[in-house]
Amino acid sequence: MAFTSEEMMTIAAARALKNDDVVFVGIGAPSAACNLARMTHAPGLTLIYESGTIGTAPTVLPLSIGDGELTDTALTTVSVPEMFRYWLQGGRISVGFLGAAQIDRFGNINTTVIGDYHRPDVRLPGGGGAPEIATSCHQTFVMMKQSRRGLVEKVDFVTSFGHGDGGDARQNAGIATKGPTLLITDLAIWKPDSKSKEFIVSAIHPGVGAEQIQESCGWPVRYAENVATTEPPSQEELLVLRDLNARTKAARERPLAMKMARRASTAG
């Protein structure tokens, strides 16, 4: 089956998750990948959204991280302070799955500002849960489409720490977790070099050329010794993903059927 580069990205990202992972799911692209994994090879995957839903299994992708669908299908819903203290800070999350506006070669992420913080060219939403997701989860995966604006030599602002300026930077900053171990784009799969921690291309998606990867990357691209070609999407992966996207689109075009019982009483 033919597929788009965005489908390839989502599917490659989903494959990186294991059945026994506990994932802190970022909004947007990571949400699609995490749910696809749960609906295909990893039915036991535990999805956690920062709104407090633990073990959630939505049938459509939430527009926000706190849609009612997440609570309705969750094992339990805890308060936000509990989520960040006991579950994230407590070290119970194996993978933090993040998106990014800007990322550098060491996996430092910017979602705060383009330009100077106090006089920004573009004010982005800010960190949300990401600064601590990036340091408290055992490891983090990042997914984003490649572009010169997105993959940059140096991020304007370190919202979420990756490998700093490389090497032992995390250790020196007093961080015990692994940090970014995987960057999945619409063109390739990147992994940090074991010593320098710079992201290098470990697999290229089918049909993608090296010049395409370099044109959409702000630093000189380096490659692993043995660069693989990403396995193309299977029919099952594509069908499940397309079904999920179609259900999500239909749900966003109009409100879901009201599950609710009208107000039982309006006394007072």
Add this chain to the structure above:
Amino acid sequence: MARFQDLKDAIGENIEDGFTVAFEGFTNLIPYAAAHEIIRQGVTDLHLIRMTPDLIYDQLIGMGRVRKMTFSYAGNPGVGLLRRMRDAVENGWPRPLELEEHSHSAMAQAYEAGAAGLPCAIFRGYKGADLPKVNPGIKFITCPFSGETLAAVPSLTPNLTIIHAQKANRKGDVLVEGILGVQKEAALAAKCVVVTVEEIVDSFSGVHPNACILPAWTIQSISVVPGGAHPSYAHGYYDRDNAAYLEWERISSDRAVFLSWMEENVLNADPNCFDLRVERMRRSAA
């Protein structure tokens, strides 16, 4: 002890220009009706606190009612950026906006510290991040037992916290269900609490013993405003109006369109319109 009041009085009697006000509700139960009442009453120079400012603060900021905002994620979730907030930050329109920016973890724990009567929250956070360089309210301390470096932020103690909830009973106790966010912490951290609810019920008999309930004696005013969280949702009552969140992108992208939308839907509206909006959404879903 909680008093039942109409929304106009509940807001009018509990807020002043210059107040620090937290409107909480994490996707679920965002108190839109109360925010619109504040806009109608002309209250200004507010310092707003909220983890996820959302459309509710975009509206207050765009109307020029806000001097400062403390927050951790300022976006229209899943849609994009907050256009009115960006216009204030990037261009000073309609007035400059001072920002105090944190992470979610810091905000949640700062509310919790406020509720616990502590001066600050201590947590493992901000390691390697740039926010401590631009927010002087983020400090680091050394744990006296382990020697670990930990982040510290001052507790949040708003003059007023406003939340929306599903139900109050006749005594004025309030039940919150679904995604709880930081509503309980923000309420207990504040000097004054105003709650809007979907309905009043005779009692909470049959409610789960571990349910999230704020006792009447922690609340100043309760107003019944059915639909008062629209276009966010009230778990068990109505769903999130995602179409309205998507539409906000268009409305908020242009100053004139924004102002005329606010004129029609906020300044010339009243709290009853929320029930009608939810009713309209129900009919279109049927």
